Amino acid sequence: MNHEVPNAGAGAQVHELPGGAKSALEAVLMVLDQPATEEELAAGLELDVPAVRGLLEELQREYNGYTVKAPDMEKASIAGFGSSPRGFELRNIAGGWRIYSRTDFAGIVGKYVLDGQTARLTQAALETLAVIAYRQPVSRARVSAIRGVNVDSVVRTLAQRGLIEDSGTDPESGAILYRTTSYFLERMGIGSVAELPQLSPHLPGLDGIAEFYDAERM
Amino acid sequence: MNHEVPNAGAGAQVHELPGGAKSALEAVLMVLDQPATEEELAAGLELDVPAVRGLLEELQREYNGYTVKAPDMEKASIAGFGSSPRGFELRNIAGGWRIYSRTDFAGIVGKYVLDGQTARLTQAALETLAVIAYRQPVSRARVSAIRGVNVDSVVRTLAQRGLIEDSGTDPESGAILYRTTSYFLERMGIGSVAELPQLSPHLPGLDGIAEFYDAERM
């Protein structure tokens, strides 16, 4: 099988298997219990990173209901899926690839997944999470100041749920600083905190607030 | 839930989803950790058992590289896979269905899995194990509360390593409770959990901790 990538020599062994490198990649995706980076997958399959990225994108399109028509695809040993999406999808989130059930089936899949991982956060927890996400790394005291209330118990809950973590201490005050985790990115479906919606449109003319405010009270 | 009813009328809702019942079934199978029986799958999908069995066999053939040709298959909203097998397969083992990585790729998958493994437990895993050992049977949520971080993936690792196991569910919350295994005792070189050294003499005030954390439970 040749998936058009010129230099995939290292993966020769992979190509000899039925379905070739794409199926091998799919097999590895089946045992992941956390998102895997293109580098990790490439190393495991002995392919180069661009080749793996190409295969991942091809699988993603197939699962999303892409119909294979291009003539050069005919050579692929697996014909693509038909025109309808599969029940699952392959997503690249927080720098890693992973298989998810498709949102259309949330109601049904949710019956089988007992973990309650989708339990909604309280308003207080969401607001605290938002402040930490946009001001990280940040101390509890500063989050408290912005929200106007004590946030100790909410911060503890967010940490327990894996959405935030300890990121060291402030050199001056010695206070523990918090940041969001890669699990948070995964739950948000984004690659990095830079992809969070901009805060500035919600803060008209107050760009200097954080600094002003820091000087005031922290 | 009426999965005993012969006609599939109850599943009307499922059929309205994109990809229909087959995609919904596929979505469930992709995220199922434990093999599921046809009855369990039928109940969740609100289909009858023969209908589910038919869909399961169809998916199995698709994954194995069956090319859809039969005229009555045209109605299926997802065209089948092509002529080559996928990297995964749907297996029926002892009455339960689950998706596994295809055995052809066991060499590659095994290598990938082992690459990321060490023979040593991380500090986080050790501490989580310690909490479970001294507080068993205990739910993940409570271990999280005690450790102050999310322990889901660490608990999975410990279970995979055979050090802890499922010991039923909490009657109140329905959460899975964990306990240490006989393999754990073996590795510790003790005969029973009762032989674990006492904690209290060195830790004034530790007795009250359980109660303190109970109040913090999510």
Place this chain on the structure above:
Amino acid sequence: MAETKPGFEVRLANFTGPFDLLLALIAKHQLDITEVAIATVTDEFIKYIRNLQQQGGEWALDEASEFLVIAATLLDLKAARLLPAGEVENEEDVALLEARDLLFARLLQYKAFKQVASLLGDTLHEEGQRFPRQVALEGHFAAMLPELVWKHSPEQFAALAAGALNPKTAPPPEVGLAHLHGHGSNVSVKEEAERLGLRLRQQSPLTFRELIADADSSLVVVARFLALLELFRDKAVSFDQPVALAELAVHWTAGHGDWSAENLSEEYEEQL
């Protein structure tokens, strides 16, 4: 997820803090966050926290204090608006303007975070409709895992457990009044209540201004204010204010021997 910690998240039902309440009141009047809005909603804000105070004694001190600090600022601002407009004359005026700007800034900042929090909530909910595949390792792969290196004796393991069970991340509840006063202060509501009780038994009524005349920090003022609320609840004092914003006269009503600070509710025993 339910917050089990007792506090205003539970008590206030819909409001998670003073800014939240303030924004809700402003929204109710469909006003921008401006000085006008502040003046309009001040009465309602004060009424709200008064109700809370009356409802129960379990309102934690730090939570109450957050509301009281905002309430005090609001009252100052409202008072300033009612006075004839004039030039900024003294330090108090300047401080008031700063307090107003700070309050507006904090309120706007909070409003922005509240809006993005709601966006985050929507995204988390939508993304929660997807479930990741995270299945246990297939048996034959699990069997290939290298044998664990285990070097811990039961005693070492116990030490590890002791460390893990020690609630190092659980801070004691703190009273967030550091901004009112430097560290090392030792002010307690109970002591201040005792002090007020002594003075009022000697002379009654006294105005609030007189009662705080010798306070050497705003922390002491807050403590005395809280102490008065406590005394009022214990029916040891009554208040008399002929018209809005007039001097507040405090009358001792508990006789001469019937009351002692020991009666104070326990939650105010902690030191500010």
